[in-house]
Amino acid sequence: MDNRQVVIESLPEDKLSVDNFALRTASVPDPDQGEILCRTLALTVGAGQRAALQGSAGYAGAPRSGVVMGGTGVCRVVRSNAADVAEGSLVVCQSGWQDYSVHPASALRTVDPDGDPAHHLGVYGINGLTAYFGLFDIGDPQPGQSVVVSAAAGSVGHLVGQMAAVAGCRTVGVAGSEEKCRLLTESLGFDAAVSYRSPGYRHEFREACEGGIDVYFDNTGGEVLGSALRRMNLGGRIVCCGVVSQYDTSNPAPGPRGIPGLLINRRVRMEGFLVFDFADRYGEAIDSMRGWVNEGRLKPLNDEFHGLEETPRAFVDLLAGGNVGTRIVRIAD
């Protein structure tokens, strides 16, 4: 039985390309005592993974070539040498971009086997959890306040805006095309949406944010962060979640003008977080989100590719802004 793997062939000099990856075939690993062999059913690809291919800015330590590309998958347990993990159960783990992987029981999160397994990579996975804890714990939105989110049609952003509406806020999304903006306002209930690629962006953003911004959920950094900074209300919060505008380059831009001056004048708090710090509260978040999904107040969107060999293309396209919702690559049923 073969184990197909997507490995990092070379580190990107500037923009990532599919040529930075290669497909190879290895043998399926054997689980030791206490370990579990997992079959990847689906992977999610996120812009934050681009950072792992950088130097010191990487989330996942120093990048290396010749290793299997890391990533989160939802998997079926095919062999278990651990008493507390049943064969056939569904788990989420750092499978990497490969068909099979081996993990200790402590590295798996067992998830509800009902429904589409891919949901555990989207709304009930890292993307939903990131949106939830970033918005509620870091952003602290209050009813009637204004919440702006960048990369608003993205895996995290489209959930942030909908959850802010659940919290009683006015929601504005910034996205990369008119088409995405229409989706946000017409299908996902955003109060307004602005394309940062529009020639009239600055004016349109100012109009959409009339009354100022209380919570800005930043997935992009760069120019959109700069425009939000200038519209923050007194006591506003900036949730630093991602820097997608800066990932796909080896020469990051300087920070936005007005830092720290605007933070002082408007008493703004700007705070970074990683979802993993909230691991002991994932259950609470998933329960809340499941309730909102069942009530129809939270519509999770997936954006799918098919086949392990398509994962590099799914990733490169994502970095170019091609996705709407959570990018999923289905590997097996």
Next chain:
Amino acid sequence: MDNRQVVIESLPEDKLSVDNFALRTASVPDPDQGEILCRTLALTVGAGQRAALQGSAGYAGAPRSGVVMGGTGVCRVVRSNAADVAEGSLVVCQSGWQDYSVHPASALRTVDPDGDPAHHLGVYGINGLTAYFGLFDIGDPQPGQSVVVSAAAGSVGHLVGQMAAVAGCRTVGVAGSEEKCRLLTESLGFDAAVSYRSPGYRHEFREACEGGIDVYFDNTGGEVLGSALRRMNLGGRIVCCGVVSQYDTSNPAPGPRGIPGLLINRRVRMEGFLVFDFADRYGEAIDSMRGWVNEGRLKPLNDEFHGLEETPRAFVDLLAGGNVGTRIVRIAD
């Protein structure tokens, strides 16, 4: 009786000069019913006032020429038409740069008449209060943690470092000369101090901050902020208090690289504040600081000029980094 006033003659194009101010003589104003006539005894001059001479970034609204320069003074009440303010009492108010000013009772803060009136502009005034609330409320230093402060020999900075030591922290100051650094370590109890003008600054800063930074109290913005950002520990706090590196120019530099990326990876909170938001707790802070001064754990430094006509020079010199401690201009006894 004449009222000498320093007025804004012209707004600075780039660096402020004494020629941006002029001395004129007006008549002493008459207090209406409910108002108080105050004689300025001493003024304090702070770098933050430079921002008031900018455009939209100003703390004090749009700048204008031909008006009396704003500023905080400690004053003697010479005539009172308000029942609750006694003639002869000592008050702190926004006197502006002039001999006499008129205020409603609500705009005055009555202070302890014992001791040197100038202390109410330094440790028991806005500078001490800024250091206190910025450090304790925004920075939240814990015993054993590392606190770094920029403009550490300045009016706020020299108090921040000493209060951080009271809180049981290791303290590092960044200042503008070797002489200031020696003062910090030899007289004020800082554990280490680094001159940002030293050719070996980056290396020296890294050495002084070995073990990382838990609280960075930022009075400068700019390059010192950038170097601190790269040394923040997980969960660190950056207190945004001032941007002295950017005040004396009409073309502020971009923000530091690594924002927001470093904030995310290290879960750093960066928060701006203005001391006026804590006005209802000034008494608590002054009581604490008075205790530390009396115990010899907090040594407030003043740096004095004499004569109203010297105020512009005191201000320009301050912006060039000439001061140690709180800059005071004594006007009358």
